[in-house]
Amino acid sequence: MKNDADRARIGLVSISDRASSGVYQDQGIPALQEWLKSALTSEFETETRLVADEREAIEAALIELTDEKQCDLIVTTGGTGPARRDVTPEATLAVATKEMPGFGEQMRQISLHFVPTAILSRQVAVIRETEGHAALIINLPGQPKSIRETLEGLKDADGKPVVPGIFAAVPYCIDLIGGPYIETDEAVCKVFRPKSAIRPKSA
Numbered sequence: 001m002k003n004d005a006d007r008a009r010i011g012l013v014s015i016s017d018r019a020s021s022g023v024y025q026d027q028g029i030p031a032l033q034e035w036l037k038s039a040l041t042s043e044f045e046t047e048t049r050l051v052a053d054e055r056e057a058i059e060a061a062l063i064e065l066t067d068e069k070q071c072d073l074i075v076t077t078g079g080t081g082p083a084r085r086d087v088t089p090e091a092t093l094a095v096a097t098k099e100m101p102g103f104g105e106q107m108r109q110i111s112l113h114f115v116p117t118a119i120l121s122r123q124v125a126v127i128r129e130t131e132g133h134a135a136l137i138i139n140l141p142g143q144p145k146s147i148r149e150t151l152e153g154l155k156d157a158d159g160k161p162v163v164p165g166i167f168a169a170v171p172y173c174i175d176l177i178g179g180p181y182i183e184t185d186e187a188v189c190k191v192f193r194p195k196s197a198i199r200p201k202s203a
């Protein structure tokens with residue numbers, strides 16, 4: 001059981017052969033942490049894992065983070081492309097109880113504004129449900145810059161959103177699966193919830 005029901009637990013999984021073997025320094029987890037710090041105004045804690053592009057290792061990390069660490073949200077980065085060793089979507093689907101195809105569709109739409117190779121990303125999102133707990137798991141591409149791009153979306157020169165990032169829909173999804181109430185800084189990411197689901201701001 002959770003110690004604090006209102007504090008989100010967020011799993012961050014960087015999936016990279018070279019970062020996990022020390023060929024280069026992992027930039028995935030720092031980029032994820034930095035973005036969450038800039039965007040979330042409600043309390044959260046992170047659990048991080050750096051793993052190679054191995055399906056079994058990825059599945060094990062996702063299962064541990066959901067079932068044992070009780071993460072409400074897990075974000076992966078890397079391993080979504082077409083190369084032989086890119087198996088993050090397969091590992092994610094293997095631990096899923098529900099698919100959430102809208103996230104992958106929206107991320108590819110966003111990413112096409114940045115790179116034509118966005119269509120090469122097979123990223124998926126799923127829910128993993130266990131007895132009494134559930135987590136939303138979202139795959140992001142491996143390029144560290146794609147983390148902000150997909151979570152935050154595309155803005156014009158005045159900072160006005162042109163294409164909403166996928167994080168806009170994450171807090172309400174977490175509400176619906178029984179997780180904590182996540183709030184954000186609207187200047188970074190304006191969350192959408194139906195009126196009936198919005199909690200009054202605490203004084």
Ligand SMILES: Nc1ncnc2c1ncn2[C@@H]1O[C@H](COP(=O)(O)OP(=O)(O)OP(=O)(O)O)[C@@H](O)[C@H]1O
Pocket residue numbers: 014015016017018019024025026027028029053077078079080081083086141142143144
């Ligand atoms: N964790 C990471 N840290 C820094 N840069 C990364 C990381 N993961 C990926 N990248 C960069 O993004 C590119 C695309 O990511 P992708 O997941 O396809 O990696 P890759 O080419 O399969 O290599 P690797 O798994 O060894 O990182 C990489 O070639 C690398 O330049």
Ligand SMILES: Nc1nc2c(c(=O)[nH]1)N[C@H]1C(S)=C(S)[C@@H](COP(=O)(O)O)O[C@H]1N2
Pocket residue numbers: 077078079080081082086110111114115117118119120121122140141142143145146147149150
């Ligand atoms: N927003 C964004 N999406 C992106 C990219 C990017 O730089 N920015 N890179 C693309 C590239 S080049 C590839 S091959 C695919 C898959 O990347 P992955 O294997 O690193 O997960 O993501 C794509 N999506």
